[in-house]
Amino acid sequence: MTAAPGAGFVAFSQRWLARVETALRELLPPADMPPRTLHAAMHHAMFPGGKRLRPMLGLLGCSATGGDLERALRPSAALELLHTYSLVHDDLPCMDDDDLRRGRPTCHKVFGEAAALLAGDALLTLAFEGVAAGGAAAVATLARAAGCLGMVGGQMADLEAEGGAGERSLAAVRWIHDRKTGALITASLLVGALAGQRPGRAPLPDALRQMLGDYGDRLGRAFQIADDCLDLTGTAAELGKNPLADLAHDKLTWPAIVGLPASLRQAQELADAAVAMAPAIVFEAASWQQVPIDALDEARGLLQDAALYAVHRRS
Amino acid sequence: MTAAPGAGFVAFSQRWLARVETALRELLPPADMPPRTLHAAMHHAMFPGGKRLRPMLGLLGCSATGGDLERALRPSAALELLHTYSLVHDDLPCMDDDDLRRGRPTCHKVFGEAAALLAGDALLTLAFEGVAAGGAAAVATLARAAGCLGMVGGQMADLEAEGGAGERSLAAVRWIHDRKTGALITASLLVGALAGQRPGRAPLPDALRQMLGDYGDRLGRAFQIADDCLDLTGTAAELGKNPLADLAHDKLTWPAIVGLPASLRQAQELADAAVAMAPAIVFEAASWQQVPIDALDEARGLLQDAALYAVHRRS
Numbered sequence: 001m002t003a004a005p006g007a008g009f010v011a012f013s014q015r016w017l018a019r020v021e022t023a024l025r026e027l028l029p030p031a032d033m034p035p036r037t038l039h040a041a042m043h044h045a046m047f048p049g050g051k052r053l054r055p056m057l058g059l060l061g062c063s064a065t066g067g068d069l070e071r072a073l074r075p076s077a078a079l080e081l082l083h084t085y086s087l088v089h090d091d092l093p094c095m096d097d098d099d100l101r102r103g104r105p106t107c108h109k110v111f112g113e114a115a116a117l118l119a120g121d122a123l124l125t126l127a128f129e130g131v132a133a134g135g136a137a138a139v140a141t142l143a144r145a146a147g148c149l150g151m152v153g154g155q156m157a158d159l160e161a162e163g164g165a166g167e168r169s170l171a172a173v174r175w176i177h178d179r180k181t182g183a184l185i186t187a188s189l190l191v192g193a194l195a196g197q198r199p200g201r202a203p204l205p206d207a208l209r210q211m212l213g214d215y216g217d218r219l220g221r222a223f224q225i226a227d228d229c230l231d232l233t234g235t236a237a238e239l240g241k242n243p244l245a246d247l248a249h250d251k252l253t254w255p256a257i258v259g260l261p262a263s264l265r266q267a268q269e270l271a272d273a274a275v276a277m278a279p280a281i282v283f284e285a286a287s288w289q290q291v292p293i294d295a296l297d298e299a300r301g302l303l304q305d306a307a308l309y310a311v312h313r314r315s
Numbered sequence: 316m317t318a319a320p321g322a323g324f325v326a327f328s329q330r331w332l333a334r335v336e337t338a339l340r341e342l343l344p345p346a347d348m349p350p351r352t353l354h355a356a357m358h359h360a361m362f363p364g365g366k367r368l369r370p371m372l373g374l375l376g377c378s379a380t381g382g383d384l385e386r387a388l389r390p391s392a393a394l395e396l397l398h399t400y401s402l403v404h405d406d407l408p409c410m411d412d413d414d415l416r417r418g419r420p421t422c423h424k425v426f427g428e429a430a431a432l433l434a435g436d437a438l439l440t441l442a443f444e445g446v447a448a449g450g451a452a453a454v455a456t457l458a459r460a461a462g463c464l465g466m467v468g469g470q471m472a473d474l475e476a477e478g479g480a481g482e483r484s485l486a487a488v489r490w491i492h493d494r495k496t497g498a499l500i501t502a503s504l505l506v507g508a509l510a511g512q513r514p515g516r517a518p519l520p521d522a523l524r525q526m527l528g529d530y531g532d533r534l535g536r537a538f539q540i541a542d543d544c545l546d547l548t549g550t551a552a553e554l555g556k557n558p559l560a561d562l563a564h565d566k567l568t569w570p571a572i573v574g575l576p577a578s579l580r581q582a583q584e585l586a587d588a589a590v591a592m593a594p595a596i597v598f599e600a601a602s603w604q605q606v607p608i609d610a611l612d613e614a615r616g617l618l619q620d621a622a623l624y625a626v627h628r629r630s
Contacts, residue, residue: 029463038463038471089436094428113409117432118471121404122463124436128443129458136451143444148344148353148437156353156433 006309008301013056016069020055023077027130041111041119042126045088046081050102050240054079057185058192060306061212063299064281065204066289067196075138075195078130079188082146085123088116090155096249102240134195137203141194145187154179161252170257174221177254181227182220189216208284215277215303222270223310228253229263230315238315267311274307321624323616328371331384335370338392342445356426356434357441360403361396365417365555369394372500373507375621376527378614379596380519381604382511390453390510393445394503397461400438403431405470411564417555449510452518456509460502469494476567485572489536492569496542497535504531523599530592530618537585538625543568544578545630553630582626589622 004010024046031043058076062069091098091106092113098106108116124146131138144150157176160166189212193204230239231246232255246253255263281303282296289295319325339361346358373391377384406413406421407428413421423431439461446453459465472491475481504527508519545554546561547570561568570578596618597611604610 035463035468035471035475037475038468042463085436089432092432094432114474115471117404117407117409118467120436121400121439122467124439125458125462125467129455129462132451132455132458134451136447136449136454139451139454140444140447143440143447147440147444148350148357152433152437152440153350153353156350156430159429160350160352 005312006305006307008305009056009060009309010305012060012302012305013051013053016056016059017052019073020052020077020080021049023055023074024049024080027074027078027081027126037111037115038118038122041107041115042123044104044110045084045107045119045123049080052077052080054083054184054188057188057216057306058195060299060302061189061192061216062196063192064189064212064278064296064303065193065196065208065285066291066296066299067193068198069196071198072134072192072196075131075134076188076192078127078133079142079184079191081123081130082127082142083184085120085127086146086151086155088120088123092116095159100241131191131195134191138191138194141190142187145183150179150183150187151181154181154183158252162249166252168252168257170254173252173254173257176252177221177224178217181224182217185220185223186213186216189213189219202288205284205288208281208288211277211281211284215274215281215307218270218274218277219307219310222267222274222307225254225263225267225270226311226313228255229260229267230313232260234314240315264311271307271311274310275304278303278307320627321620321622323620324371324375324624325620327375327617327620328366328368331371331374332367334388335367335392335395336364338370338389339364339395342389342393342396342441352426352430353433353437356422356430357438359419359425360399360422360434360438364395367392367395369398369499369503372503372531372621373510375614375617376504376507376531377511378507379504379527379593379611379618380508380511380523380600381606381611381614382508383513384511386513387449387507387511390446390449391503391507393442393448394457394499394506396438396445397442397457398499400435400442401461401466401470403435403438407431410474415556446506446510449506453506453509456505457502460498465494465498465502466496469496469498473567477564481567483567483572485569488567488569488572491567492536492539493532496539497532500535500538501528501531504528504534517603520599520603523596523603526592526596526599530589530596530622533585533589533592534622534625537582537589537622540569540578540582540585541626541628543570544575544582545628547575549629555630579626586622586626589625590619593618593622 029039031040033039055076058079059069062072088107090096092108099109131142154176158180234243236242278300282300286293286296344354346355348354370391373394374384377387403422405411407423414424446457469491473495549558551557593615597615601608601611
């Protein structure tokens, strides 16, 4: 029996999931701590969670650079706080005005708009508290990727492009994809890599950082094109939300420009390009860490599986 | 001629204002960078600014601990990004629903709710990018003070207390004050102190950090009680907003519980307590930095003047 493409990354995620959940529960104040509405809203948004992809990418970035996964755990988990804040704010009435998220009522439907707004603000802030445990460079990397030149900028451009306004070109979609999703995917890998390094060592070499960033950019593009395709091909049960939602909002997506078959092919090409980069990344990491290349063999496989997972997942 | 109480801190602020403005303009992307609506909304919220109190408190915290003001400048300026995000989100329709801020239309009145929400998110994120230049400890300190156990928590409790709901006691007001305003005031001093320390030195001693924090807590309480009083005694020209706004919203304020005369007296007592702490703070800082106590004489005066300024200002 052949394993499904990306199975190694799925198994890695399943192995780490309980640890990530524990780290998240340690980061968040209890749901019944005053002000209760705020903390309950934060918990509602965070639990139960999904695949915790960004924390897993953080741990992958750590693993691929020979870092210490225990050190990277808390900062990596904190990436999910940042991702979740973006969902809570995206769902607000002045944004996408969504009532459901992962099959449950959205935060503002349960707790009201003010509490949802503040819960998002608090999750974003708490993300930086968690990532601070990984050092100032991890914080700066995440902030740059998540801010107006990254995720928030992509969100703004995505909103403006809705309903057919603005330029509808592949360049415009890529601009939005790279910022709205890609920036945080790449930053997750880098935050894990930076946070996992043992103290007293030389900082992560620029060349290695660059290679991991390039890998992340390809992974992020593949992931987001695949996401656009899933909106067209997935079922409500697989997605946990209604398919064709992008179409209903007249969102600017990859298949909206080049069609579904070309989109699927291009996502696979990007994933293949990411797969091809894995050996060079771990070679560079092994030289830097002065360990035999074999020590990073599992990490190489994980980098490759993560890229395949991005395009072969069904949710 | 006798100088007004707090004049030394006002003069210090005026001396640093242009540098802070320059640092803020360096932190923000240009207003016409895409996505233009987002960056224009961020600039609208940030410029022209007011007194930039929190950056000045950052520089004060640096000065009081014998730090390097040049090193503390950028992280201190970034505190204003965080303060401004909180104003932008507070003004939104689902929160205070304010049309005017410092005599100008609020961010969402000019750019719409979605852009204002995202501009606030981006300012908060950018604040952490700026503070990251001051090290991971500064980031963690700020995040803790600004999050659900600090400023955002205070904001939530303040909203819930509006319109006469909830407990109307002095303890409830103090709980809100300490979080909504006090936490960021204290964190500003600490961020400046942490960011201003020269590299390769021992970290800020816990005792000194604690003393500066205690000073900040008193300053913050004095500042917020004085603020509540200004809502009753100030003119629209002085405040840049309509007086009696707290009354109109039936906000839970200090004078609403103990009356105006007792509030004014208690604010002064808190300021006096802060003034009395200044010599011990600079003594501790001078011992740690191994400099003569005279070297921190100006800093001692500034700490005292900042406390007096908090209660004697007219805006």
